[in-house]
Amino acid sequence: MSEEVKKKLEEELFLFNTGEYFDSYLTLGCNRDTYEGNSGFRFTVWAPNAISMAVVGDFSDWDLGIEMEKIGKTGCWTAFSDKAIEGQCYKYRIEQPDGTVKLKIDPYAFEFEVRPKDASIVKGLPEKKWKDGLWSANKKRFSIYERPLNIYEVHLSSWKHHDDGSWYTIPELKNELIPYVKKMGYTHIEFMPLMEHPLDASWGYQLTGYYALSSKFGTMEEFQDLVEAAHLANIGVIMDWVPGHFNRNDYGMVHFDGTPQFEYTDKNKAQNNRWGTMNFDLGKAQVQSFLTSNALYWIEQFHLDGLRVDAVSSMLYLDYDIGEWTPNEDGSNHNKAGVEFIQKLNKKVFERHPYTLMIAEESTAWSKVTKPVHMGGLGFNYKWNMGWMNDTLKFFEMDPLSRKYHFNLITFSFMYAFNENFILPFSHDEVVHGKKSLMHKMPGDRYNQFASLRTLEAYMMVHPGKKLNFMGNDYGQFLEWRIHEGLEWQSVNDEMNAKHLHFMESLNLLYKKERALWEVDHQADGIQILDADNASETLLTFIRKGKKLRDFVVVICNFVPVERKGYKVGVPYEGIYEECLNTELSEYGGVWTKNQGPLKTVKETTNQQAHTIELIVPAMSVLILRPKRIFGVPKN
Structure with missing residues (x-):
C-alpha cells in the first residue's frame, strides 16, 4: 500500500472511528479501485481486535487468501486485488484473539450469494442515470404534513405468486405492482425489509447484509429501476429499516x-x-x-x-x-x-x-x-x-x-x-x-x-x-x-x-x-367534534377541515347495524350539501342503490351549529357530506 493510499484511508477511517463518517460504504467493504495502474477492487474491513486478516475468494486462495494490511491505529484492514472481478465470491479470514480462525461475510457487501449459500459477492456501486428529477422537485413544493399520505x-x-408457486421478480413487480398501486390511488408503497437475511420466517427483520438487496429478490439495478418507475408514476417508495438488532448467525457480524x-x-x-x-x-x-x-x-x-x-x-x-x-x-x-x-x-x-x-x-x-x-x-x-x-x-x-x-x-x-x-x-x-x-x-x-x-x-x-x-x-x-x-x-x-x-x-x-x-392533519384546527357522546346509538359525528373555509366535510360514523331515520346533524353554513361517500351503496357491497340528496339545511341549532341537515344514516356505515352550495362563506 502506497503512502498516498494509506493517508487517504487513514483520514476517512479517522472519521469512521469518531462516528462522523456518513458515507463509510465508499471506503469500507468492496469498492472499485485502481492501484499502480491496475484496475481491481479494494477490500477494507473494520476488525480492531483481529490478530491477522485475509481476503479469501474465487480470485484468491480460499484457504489463505490475500493477506490484509492493518491501517495504522484505525482498527481497519485493507487489501487490493486486480484479479477480483464482479460476480466472484469472497469472505474475510479472521484470526481472532484466542487463535480461532473464522470465515466471515463482509458487513458492507453490496451483494451476496443466493441463499442458502452465504458468501459475499464482488460488486461495485451501480452508476445509474436517474430520470426522476421531476418527482424530486415536486417533493419540495409542499410540506409533507400538508399532503395526502396513503x-x-x-x-x-408474497404479494403475488406464479402458478408454479414462484414469486414475482422485481422487473415483474415493476410491471404489475406499480400500475396496481397507481390505479388504487395510494400515494406510497412501503416494502418490508429488502436487505439480505437468511430466514424467510423473520420477514426480513433479522439482517445479515445491511448494504445488500436480498439475493432472493434480485439485483440492486433492478430495484433502482423499480423505484424510478414508481416515481415516474407519482408514487413514493418507503422501506422498513432495522437499526436496533442484527442476525446472530456465526458467519455474520x-x-x-x-x-x-x-x-x-x-x-x-x-x-x-x-x-x-x-x-x-x-x-x-x-x-x-x-x-x-x-x-x-x-x-x-x-x-x-x-x-x-x-x-x-x-x-x-x-x-x-x-x-x-x-x-x-x-x-x-x-x-x-x-x-x-x-x-x-x-x-x-x-x-x-x-x-x-x-x-x-x-x-x-x-x-x-x-x-x-x-x-x-x-x-x-x-x-x-x-x-x-x-x-x-x-x-x-x-x-x-x-x-x-x-x-x-x-x-x-x-x-x-x-x-x-x-x-x-x-x-x-x-x-x-x-x-x-x-x-x-x-x-x-x-x-x-x-x-x-x-x-x-x-x-x-x-x-x-x-x-x-x-x-x-x-x-x-x-x-x-x-x-x-x-x-x-x-x-x-x-x-x-x-x-x-x-x-x-x-x-x-x-x-x-x-x-x-389531509391538509390539516396534525393540528386540532383540522377537526371539529360534533358529537362524541352518543354511545347509546353508537354514532360519532365530526367535521374535518382544510385550510380554506370552504374545504370541509361532515362525517357521520354508525358503528352498529341499525339504520337511523330522521337523524339530525349540525353543519356550519346554510346551503345545500351532498354525499361524497356512503359506504352502504350497492356498488360497494351494500344495499343502497343511490345517494341521498340534495341535502338542504334548515335554520336550527344542532351540535352547537347554527344549521341542521336531516337524513337517514344507513346501518353500519360511514357517510361523508361535503358542501355543494353554501352561503356567507368567502370563496378563498
Missing part, C-alpha cells in the same frame, strides 16, 4: 473479530431474547457510522423517499422485553446511547434530505417522538399510532350490539391525536400469527363482515393522521397473511371481494381529492 404496505415475495464488536459487551444488553438476535451497541462510534451511512445509502443510492424505522422502543429502553437487564447507574431504564443515536441519525438524514420520511414504529408512551431534536424530541417526522390501531380493532372485533358499552375505545384517540405526527396503521403485524385477516376479524355473516370492514376502512380515512394498509386488506382477503404463499388474488373473482376492491379504490381516490382529509 401507504400500501407490501411484502415483496456477531463477535466479528472474536470480541463484542458490533454488539454490546454487556450480555444483558447484547442479547435480544425476544427476536433471537444481537443488539447493536448504539453508543459505539463505529456502529453509528455504519448505521447512519446505511440509512443514507438506501436514501441516496436508491432514491427512497423514506425509512420506517423498526422496533424503536427496543432502542429506547434497556429493559424492553429482554428478560434480565442492566440498569443505568441511577437505576433508570432509558437507553441513553440509543436515544442519542436516534437523534443523531435523524439530524443527519434531514440535514441532507429534508423532505425524507423518517417513520418510527414505536409502541410505548415515549414523548416527543416526532418533535425536532432541538426541542428535545427524537427527531422523526412520523410515528405509527399503535394505540389507535389496538383500540380500533378491539372495538370492531366486538359484537356490534356491545359496542355502546365500549365507545371510549373509539373516542379516546381524539384526546391525543395531535401529540405526535401520526400514521394510522393496519399493518402486517395485525393479520398474522393467528390474529386473522381484517375481514376475518369482523363479526357476523359475510354481508355484515364486509359492511364492518368498509366502515373500519372509511373510519381510518376520516380520522386525523396519515394512512397505511397492508396488502390483502384492499379486497378483503379472508385468510390471514402467509409468508410462503401469494395473496388470494383469485378472491377478486368473487362479487363481494370485487366490490370491496372497488370501494377501496373509490375511498383512496376520495381521500386524495378532499383536502379536508
Whole structure:
C-alpha cells in the first residue's frame, strides 16, 4: 500500500472511528479501485481486535487468501486485488484473539450469494442515470404534513405468486405492482425489509447484509429501476429499516473479530431474547457510522423517499422485553446511547434530505417522538399510532350490539391525536400469527363482515393522521397473511371481494381529492367534534377541515347495524350539501342503490351549529357530506 493510499484511508477511517463518517460504504467493504495502474477492487474491513486478516475468494486462495494490511491505529484492514472481478465470491479470514480462525461475510457487501449459500459477492456501486428529477422537485413544493399520505404496505415475495408457486421478480413487480398501486390511488408503497437475511420466517427483520438487496429478490439495478418507475408514476417508495438488532448467525457480524464488536459487551444488553438476535451497541462510534451511512445509502443510492424505522422502543429502553437487564447507574431504564443515536441519525438524514420520511414504529408512551431534536424530541417526522390501531380493532372485533358499552375505545384517540405526527396503521403485524385477516376479524355473516370492514376502512380515512394498509386488506382477503404463499388474488373473482376492491379504490381516490382529509392533519384546527357522546346509538359525528373555509366535510360514523331515520346533524353554513361517500351503496357491497340528496339545511341549532341537515344514516356505515352550495362563506 502506497503512502498516498494509506493517508487517504487513514483520514476517512479517522472519521469512521469518531462516528462522523456518513458515507463509510465508499471506503469500507468492496469498492472499485485502481492501484499502480491496475484496475481491481479494494477490500477494507473494520476488525480492531483481529490478530491477522485475509481476503479469501474465487480470485484468491480460499484457504489463505490475500493477506490484509492493518491501517495504522484505525482498527481497519485493507487489501487490493486486480484479479477480483464482479460476480466472484469472497469472505474475510479472521484470526481472532484466542487463535480461532473464522470465515466471515463482509458487513458492507453490496451483494451476496443466493441463499442458502452465504458468501459475499464482488460488486461495485451501480452508476445509474436517474430520470426522476421531476418527482424530486415536486417533493419540495409542499410540506409533507400538508399532503395526502396513503401507504400500501407490501411484502415483496408474497404479494403475488406464479402458478408454479414462484414469486414475482422485481422487473415483474415493476410491471404489475406499480400500475396496481397507481390505479388504487395510494400515494406510497412501503416494502418490508429488502436487505439480505437468511430466514424467510423473520420477514426480513433479522439482517445479515445491511448494504445488500436480498439475493432472493434480485439485483440492486433492478430495484433502482423499480423505484424510478414508481416515481415516474407519482408514487413514493418507503422501506422498513432495522437499526436496533442484527442476525446472530456465526458467519455474520456477531463477535466479528472474536470480541463484542458490533454488539454490546454487556450480555444483558447484547442479547435480544425476544427476536433471537444481537443488539447493536448504539453508543459505539463505529456502529453509528455504519448505521447512519446505511440509512443514507438506501436514501441516496436508491432514491427512497423514506425509512420506517423498526422496533424503536427496543432502542429506547434497556429493559424492553429482554428478560434480565442492566440498569443505568441511577437505576433508570432509558437507553441513553440509543436515544442519542436516534437523534443523531435523524439530524443527519434531514440535514441532507429534508423532505425524507423518517417513520418510527414505536409502541410505548415515549414523548416527543416526532418533535425536532432541538426541542428535545427524537427527531422523526412520523410515528405509527399503535394505540389507535389496538383500540380500533378491539372495538370492531366486538359484537356490534356491545359496542355502546365500549365507545371510549373509539373516542379516546381524539384526546391525543395531535401529540405526535401520526400514521394510522393496519399493518402486517395485525393479520398474522393467528390474529386473522381484517375481514376475518369482523363479526357476523359475510354481508355484515364486509359492511364492518368498509366502515373500519372509511373510519381510518376520516380520522386525523396519515394512512397505511397492508396488502390483502384492499379486497378483503379472508385468510390471514402467509409468508410462503401469494395473496388470494383469485378472491377478486368473487362479487363481494370485487366490490370491496372497488370501494377501496373509490375511498383512496376520495381521500386524495378532499383536502379536508389531509391538509390539516396534525393540528386540532383540522377537526371539529360534533358529537362524541352518543354511545347509546353508537354514532360519532365530526367535521374535518382544510385550510380554506370552504374545504370541509361532515362525517357521520354508525358503528352498529341499525339504520337511523330522521337523524339530525349540525353543519356550519346554510346551503345545500351532498354525499361524497356512503359506504352502504350497492356498488360497494351494500344495499343502497343511490345517494341521498340534495341535502338542504334548515335554520336550527344542532351540535352547537347554527344549521341542521336531516337524513337517514344507513346501518353500519360511514357517510361523508361535503358542501355543494353554501352561503356567507368567502370563496378563498
